[in-house]
Amino acid sequence: MSNKNYRTGDPKIDQLIEELADVSGDKECREMFRQILTSVTKLGMEHCDLGDFKLINTAVKELRHAFRVFVPHRSVRKVMIFGSARTEENDPLYQLTLELSRKLVAEGFMIISGAGGGIMEAANRGAGKGNSFGINIKLPFEQSANPYIVGDPKLMTFKYFFTRKLIFIKESDATVLLPGGFGTLDEGFENLTLFQTGKTLPRPIVLLEPENESYWETWLDFVDSVLIKRGFIAADDRKLLQVAHTADAAAQYVTDFYRVYHSLRYVHGLTVLRFTREIPAELIRQLNNEFKDILANGRIEASPPLEEEMATREHLNLPRLVLHFDQKSFGRLNEMIHTINEGVS
Numbered sequence: 001m002s003n004k005n006y007r008t009g010d011p012k013i014d015q016l017i018e019e020l021a022d023v024s025g026d027k028e029c030r031e032m033f034r035q036i037l038t039s040v041t042k043l044g045m046e047h048c049d050l051g052d053f054k055l056i057n058t059a060v061k062e063l064r065h066a067f068r069v070f071v072p073h074r075s076v077r078k079v080m081i082f083g084s085a086r087t088e089e090n091d092p093l094y095q096l097t098l099e100l101s102r103k104l105v106a107e108g109f110m111i112i113s114g115a116g117g118g119i120m121e122a123a124n125r126g127a128g129k130g131n132s133f134g135i136n137i138k139l140p141f142e143q144s145a146n147p148y149i150v151g152d153p154k155l156m157t158f159k160y161f162f163t164r165k166l167i168f169i170k171e172s173d174a175t176v177l178l179p180g181g182f183g184t185l186d187e188g189f190e191n192l193t194l195f196q197t198g199k200t201l202p203r204p205i206v207l208l209e210p211e212n213e214s215y216w217e218t219w220l221d222f223v224d225s226v227l228i229k230r231g232f233i234a235a236d237d238r239k240l241l242q243v244a245h246t247a248d249a250a251a252q253y254v255t256d257f258y259r260v261y262h263s264l265r266y267v268h269g270l271t272v273l274r275f276t277r278e279i280p281a282e283l284i285r286q287l288n289n290e291f292k293d294i295l296a297n298g299r300i301e302a303s304p305p306l307e308e309e310m311a312t313r314e315h316l317n318l319p320r321l322v323l324h325f326d327q328k329s330f331g332r333l334n335e336m337i338h339t340i341n342e343g344v345s
Contacts, residue, residue, distance in 0.1 A: 007038060008045060017034060017037045017041060021033050058159050069154055073110060077109050078110045079104050079110075079176060080172040081100070081112070081113055081123040081176045081178070082114065082175070082183075082184050083097065083118060083179060084119055084184060087119050092210050096178070099247035100251060103248070104254065105131045107251060107254075111126070111133070112133045112168065114135060115135060115136035116136065118180075119178050132149065133154040134149035134156065137164055174204045174257065175205045177207050177216075179216070192240055192241065196237055196331075198327060205241040205242070206250045208250045216243055236331035236335075239334050239335050240334055261274075265309065267309070270306070271323050271324070273322075273340075274319070275319050275340070276318065277344050278319045287321075287339065287340070291336045291339075294332045294336070295326065296326045296327075297324050298324045299323070302321060
C-alpha cells in the first residue's frame with residue numbers, strides 16, 4: 001500500500017508517527033518512512049501474535065543490515081553465482097567457477113555467493129579479497145561460511161530464505177548457475193520466474209557447465225519436451241537464458257549484456273530502456289520491424305528523459321528508447337536488448 005492517506009485512525013498515534021518521521025527520515029523518503037511506521041503500528045493495534053511479530057522483526061532486521069552492507073557498493077555491477085555446496089576442490093566445476101569469478105572481477109564486476117562451500121567457496125575465492133559478498137543462511141547442517149568470506153564485513157547471515165533470495169535478486173545484475181541440488185534449482189527457477197513475469201529487471205542468466213557434462217542439457221530437455229510442448233511456458237521463454245561451457249563464454253555473455261544496455265524503468269504504461277550509447281535511427285527502424293510483436297501499440301522511439309525521470313534525476317545523460325511493451329514477452333524483450341547490444345558499434 002502506498003497512500004498518503006494511510007493512517008492508523010487514531011489521531012494521537014498518527015501525530016506521534018508524523019513527529020517520528022520528521023526526525024528520522026530523509027526528506028525525499030519521509031512519506032514512505034511514515035507509512036512503514038504506520039504499518040508496524042497497525043500490526044500491533046490489530047492483533048498480538050508473538051510468532052508473527054518475531055517473523056516481521058527478524059525480516060526487517062535482516063533487510064536493514066543487508067541494505068547497509070550493499071549501499072556503498074551499488075555503483076558496481078554484481079554477478080551472483082550459484083551451485084552445489086558439495087562440489088569438491090578437485091572437481092572441474094569448482095575450477096570453472098574459480099576461473100569465471102576471476103574473469104568477472106577483472107571486468108569490473110563484484111561477486112555474490114551463498115557463502116557456503118563448494119561452488120560458493122570457489123566464487124568467493126576466485127573473486128579475491130574484498131571483491132565479493134557472502135549471503136549465508138542458517139541451516140542445521142552444511143552451511144558454515146567458507147574461509148574466503150569469513151571475517152569479511154560483506155558477509156551476511158539470514159534466517160529466512162525469502163529475505164535472502166530478495167537480496168540476491170535486488171542487489172545483483174546477472175546470474176550464473178552451475179550444477180547443484182534443490183537449492184540451486186530453487187534459485188534458478190526464482191530468477192527465471194521473476195524475469196518471465198517482469199518482477200525483476202532484465203538480466204543475463206547463464207547456465208554453465210563443461211562440454212562433457214549434461215546436467216543443464218538434461219534439464220533443458222525437460223523444459224523443451226514438457227514445459228514448452230504442453231504450453232506451460234512459451235517457446236520464447238527459452239530466450240531468458242544462455243548455456244555456456246567455458247568461463248570465457250559465460251563472462252563474455254554477462255559483459256556483452258551491459259555493453260550498450262544500461263537499465264529499464266516503467267513509467268505510466270511506457271517502458272523506458274536506457275543505454276550508454278546513442279541508438280542509430282537505422283537500428284531503431286530495424287527494431288520496429290523485428291520486434292513489433294512485443295508492442296501493445298505504437299512504435300519504438302528515441303526519447304529524452306521523461307518527466308518522472310527528471311523528478312528523480314535518473315541517469316539524465318543516457319540515451320533512451322521508449323515503447324508500449326506488452327508486459328508479457330520478456331524472452332523477446334531480452335532478445336531485443338541483445339540485438340541492440342550487437343547493433344551499436
